[in-house]
Amino acid sequence: MTVRGEQGPGLRADAARNRARVLRVARERLAAGDDSLQLNAVARLAGVGVGTVYRHFPTPxxxxxxxxxxxxxxxxxxxxxxxxxxxxxxxxxxxxxxxxxxxxxxxxxxxxxxxxxxxxxxxxxxxxxxxxxxxxxxxxxxxxxxxxxxxxxxxxxxxxxxxxxxxxxxxxxxxxxxxxxxxxxxxxxxxx
Amino acid sequence: MTVRGEQGPGLRADAARNRARVLRVARERLAAGDDSLQLNAVARLAGVGVGTVYRHFPTPxxxxxxxxxxxxxxxxxxxxxxxxxxxxxxxxxxxxxxxxxxxxxxxxxxxxxxxxxxxxxxxxxxxxxxxxxxxxxxxxxxxxxxxxxxxxxxxxxxxxxxxxxxxxxxxxxxxxxxxxxxxxxxxxxxxx
Amino acid sequence: MTVRGEQGPGLRADAARNRARVLRVARERLAAGDDSLQLNAVARLAGVGVGTVYRHFPTPxxxxxxxxxxxxxxxxxxxxxxxxxxxxxxxxxxxxxxxxxxxxxxxxxxxxxxxxxxxxxxxxxxxxxxxxxxxxxxxxxxxxxxxxxxxxxxxxxxxxxxxxxxxxxxxxxxxxxxxxxxxxxxxxxxxx
Amino acid sequence: MTVRGEQGPGLRADAARNRARVLRVARERLAAGDDSLQLNAVARLAGVGVGTVYRHFPTPxxxxxxxxxxxxxxxxxxxxxxxxxxxxxxxxxxxxxxxxxxxxxxxxxxxxxxxxxxxxxxxxxxxxxxxxxxxxxxxxxxxxxxxxxxxxxxxxxxxxxxxxxxxxxxxxxxxxxxxxxxxxxxxxxxxx
DNA sequence: TATGAATGAGGCTTCATTCAT
DNA sequence: GATGAATGAAGCCTCATTCAT
CATH class of the missing domain: 1.10.357.10 (Tetracycline Repressor, domain 2)
Incomplete structure (x- = not known):
């Protein structure tokens, strides 16, 4: 089962939710002046596993x-x-x-x-x-x-x-x- | 024995030479496109110990x-x-x-x-x-x-x-x- | 519907096909010199889900x-x-x-x-x-x-x-x- | 100040001691049946920093x-x-x-x-x-x-x-x- | 002063396994 | 049964800095 969002092609509902969370946290980090976008840190703050972030975004x-x-x-x-x-x-x-x-x-x-x-x-x-x-x-x-x-x-x-x-x-x-x-x-x- | 350079106060001759070497190598690194100026690397390339670089320049x-x-x-x-x-x-x-x-x-x-x-x-x-x-x-x-x-x-x-x-x-x-x-x-x- | 193969007990036709695919890919990996038999990799190459591989073969x-x-x-x-x-x-x-x-x-x-x-x-x-x-x-x-x-x-x-x-x-x-x-x-x- | 051991060229006394410790621990690991020689683990067991092990032995x-x-x-x-x-x-x-x-x-x-x-x-x-x-x-x-x-x-x-x-x-x-x-x-x- | 070995926190990435769909 | 996204422990390695010599 998939949803269609503006993010891109069909994603499973949970995947889409995680992706959005990661993006939101990343935006917050940048706004807070941290330009490094460390994927581990983003994962922790987003409450998802590191692997999940790496799957969606292989690099900062x-x-x-x-x-x-x-x-x-x-x-x-x-x-x-x-x-x-x-x-x-x-x-x-x-x-x-x-x-x-x-x-x-x-x-x-x-x-x-x-x-x-x-x-x-x-x-x-x-x-x-x-x-x-x-x-x-x-x-x-x-x-x-x-x-x-x-x-x-x-x-x-x-x-x-x-x-x-x-x-x-x-x-x-x-x-x-x-x-x-x-x-x-x-x-x-x-x-x- | 001290020398007077435009860099600052009197420096022992060898200290002044080391300082100059470090500066020269640092300039080369930057020119080569490496902006990180890692003090360890600079020290190695300059042929001096890390400690010496740190004495002269506490930070990059x-x-x-x-x-x-x-x-x-x-x-x-x-x-x-x-x-x-x-x-x-x-x-x-x-x-x-x-x-x-x-x-x-x-x-x-x-x-x-x-x-x-x-x-x-x-x-x-x-x-x-x-x-x-x-x-x-x-x-x-x-x-x-x-x-x-x-x-x-x-x-x-x-x-x-x-x-x-x-x-x-x-x-x-x-x-x-x-x-x-x-x-x-x-x-x-x-x-x- | 089940088939009888030499592998073991009756398997649904699709399950048997998947099992065979996995075995074939695993053989190829080994022949290619990769001894690690990572189940994720095998699954991808076999075109089946990881879970499927795990069901058939709990460990490498x-x-x-x-x-x-x-x-x-x-x-x-x-x-x-x-x-x-x-x-x-x-x-x-x-x-x-x-x-x-x-x-x-x-x-x-x-x-x-x-x-x-x-x-x-x-x-x-x-x-x-x-x-x-x-x-x-x-x-x-x-x-x-x-x-x-x-x-x-x-x-x-x-x-x-x-x-x-x-x-x-x-x-x-x-x-x-x-x-x-x-x-x-x-x-x-x-x-x- | 250096010592001359059979290990190789002159090493500072502390460096030689660390090197020997690492070698001893590594030998123990192998004897214990652990063939992986993970450098982090060896370092911990030898009571030296990881970096020290990496300096002496870049790879297992x-x-x-x-x-x-x-x-x-x-x-x-x-x-x-x-x-x-x-x-x-x-x-x-x-x-x-x-x-x-x-x-x-x-x-x-x-x-x-x-x-x-x-x-x-x-x-x-x-x-x-x-x-x-x-x-x-x-x-x-x-x-x-x-x-x-x-x-x-x-x-x-x-x-x-x-x-x-x-x-x-x-x-x-x-x-x-x-x-x-x-x-x-x-x-x-x-x-x- | 100069040296460079030692340190170890910190960051990175993989991958075996689980489980919601 | 099948799928594959998610997980996160576990390993890896670098490098800024200290400090014994």
């Missing part, structure tokens, strides 16, 4: 990516909405702000977003999907003279993560976030 | 900072020269490019540069010294309307490291470095 | 013995034929060669053959049956002065397995097999 | 071989004495008996003796040395017509270990040892 990275796949899906949806905006520049800026805030909030998400090499095919698919929407926005904004000609969707993804990195490096929490994001947005405009 | 972080203190000193010198430039904007840009290239080349250097909390007092002093020169350049460039009003020297330091981070995230080596740096420089101009 | 040893029971049955048949040989010495030698070659080929078989403690009653029965034929051959050959007086059937079984062991210890495959077997056969003759 | 096999190197040395000495015997056949038989008893007593020793691939160079050297003495005895005995022409020193080594194996397979302890050894000795005589 796999777990990280599963987590991000969830976030990435939300981002892809948002990107589609943004791409439908009549005002391409407004759409782009809104999307960047949305992404920025998420990445600032969740360092694991940022890590996956900026990485050039994914372990899970699903991650790459989602990023490609995301990049398609961003490319469309960029092209339209570019035609309107609002964005420089030499940056592509993946550049924007990386520059945004770099900006998140810059905010994090500061000790005062996200106090400078607004300014740094604005520096990026200005930087994306055509050179004068 | 201390070693990292000692390394960066050397680089930082060079950067401080460059910053002083830049601050003497009549054209503040040109001086600033030159300095940023210089820093950018170093940080891109040496991830340990970038890490120290962006960190908000130093372990060694010397590091903090050097950063303060650096920031003074940058502040001066920023102020002059700002008066000329060439730089936005809401960024300070440490913002610039962090944004630069964020940009380095963005370049690193790409797989194609530093291919996009020029573009990303230009995005930052444009972003630092006053908002339109 | 049980599986091993089931495998050997099949071989042992063939050996018992051969021994009966040999015991019918008019020339007892010729019969004995032929049987030893036959056994030697099988054991050399299949280390699991050798292990069961030499063991003094069987887990399955069936194994002990077959060995006793085998030893009866060998004892008969030995006695007849002994009367003809062709075999030393102080070795019994189980000694011969063990010495043969020891010889197999000696061949295996060499790195050059079974190159020395003939010589080693001949050393054993000579050694079984009466002392001069 | 290395430990096994170190143990056997000691025994092997004794065997090499005995072989030299035997090779000096005027009666080559008597010397050979005495040496085989000596070896047989040791190997029967210590399964680790037998395992190293029969193996065709050593991990430690020292082991191979000792075996080569041993084989030289045996070869000499064999050649002399052969010239006197007392040994078959087609067996070399390493064949004898392996056949002897095979015989040990045969004795071990029996449940009644070494009751049949004498007979089995005699079968081997008879088997080594020229074929009639």
């Amino acid at each position: 990275q796999a777990l990280r990516e599963a987590l991000s796949a969830e976030d990435l899906q939300g981002l892809v949806d948002e990107a589609r909405r943004a791409a439908a905006d009549e005002d391409a520049l407004a759409g782009l800026r809104g999307l960047l702000r949305f992404t920025f805030e998420h990445a600032l909030d969740d360092s694991g998400f940022a890590a996956v977003l900026e990485s050039a090499s994914d372990n899970e095919a699903r991650t790459s698919e989602l990023k490609a999907e995301l990049d398609r929407s961003v490319t469309e926005l960029l092209d339209r904004a570019r035609r309107a003279g609002a964005v420089r000609g030499d940056v592509e969707a993946d550049d924007v993804r990386r520059l945004l993560c770099g900006t998140v990195h810059a905010v994090r490096a500061g000790d005062g929490g996200p106090a400078r976030a607004e300014v740094y994001l604005d520096v990026l947005l200005q930087g994306l405009r055509p050179a004068r | 972080q201390a070693l990292r900072e000692a390394l960066s203190a050397e680089d930082l000193q060079g950067l401080v010198d460059e910053a002083r020269r830049a601050a003497a430039d009549e054209d503040a904007l040109a001086g600033l840009r030159g300095l940023l490019r210089f820093t950018f290239e170093h940080a891109l080349d040496d991830s340990g250097f970038a890490a120290v540069l962006e960190s908000a909390s130093d372990n060694e007092a010397r590091t903090s002093e050097l950063k303060a010294e650096l920031d003074r020169s940058v502040t001066e350049l920023l102020d002059r460039a700002r008066r000329a309307g060439a730089v936005r009003g809401d960024v300070e020297a440490d913002d610039v330091r962090r944004l630069l490291c964020g940009t380095v981070h963005a370049v690193r995230a790409g797989d194609g080596g530093p291919a996009r470095a020029e573009v990303y740096l230009d995005v930052l420089l444009q972003g630092l101009r006053p908002a339109r | 040893q049980a599986l091993r013995e089931a495998l050997s029971a099949e071989d042992l049955q063939g050996l018992v048949d051969e021994a009966r034929r040999a015991a019918a040989d008019e020339d007892a010495l010729a019969g004995l030698r032929g049987l030893l060669r036959f056994t030697f070659e099988h054991a050399l080929d299949d280390s699991g078989f050798a292990a069961v053959l030499e063991s003094a403690s069987d887990n399955e009653a069936r194994t002990s029965e077959l060995k006793a049956e085998l030893d009866r034929s060998v004892t008969e051959l030995l006695d007849r050959a002994r009367r003809a002065g062709a075999v030393r007086g102080d070795v019994e059937a189980d000694d011969v079984r063990r010495l043969l397995c020891g010889t197999v062991h000696a061949v295996r210890a060499g790195d050059g495959g079974p190159a020395r097999a003939e010589v080693y077997l001949d050393v054993l056969l000579q050694g079984l003759r009466p002392a001069r | 096999q290395a430990l096994r071989e170190a143990l056997s190197a000691e025994d092997l040395q004794g065997l090499v000495d005995e072989a030299r004495r035997a090779a000096a015997d005027e009666d080559a056949l008597a010397g050979l038989r005495g040496l085989l008996r000596f070896t047989f008893e040791h190997a029967l007593d210590d399964s680790g020793f037998a395992a190293v003796l029969e193996s065709a691939s050593d991990n430690e160079a020292r082991t191979s050297e000792l075996k080569a040395e041993l084989d030289r003495s045996v070869t000499e005895l064999l050649d002399r005995a052969r010239r006197a017509g007392a040994v078959r022409g087609d067996v070399e020193a390493d064949d004898v080594r392996r056949l002897l270990c095979g015989t040990v194996h045969a004795v071990r397979a029996g449940d009644g302890g070494p009751a049949r040892a004498e007979v089995y050894l005699d079968v081997l000795l008879q088997g080594l005589r020229p074929a009639r």
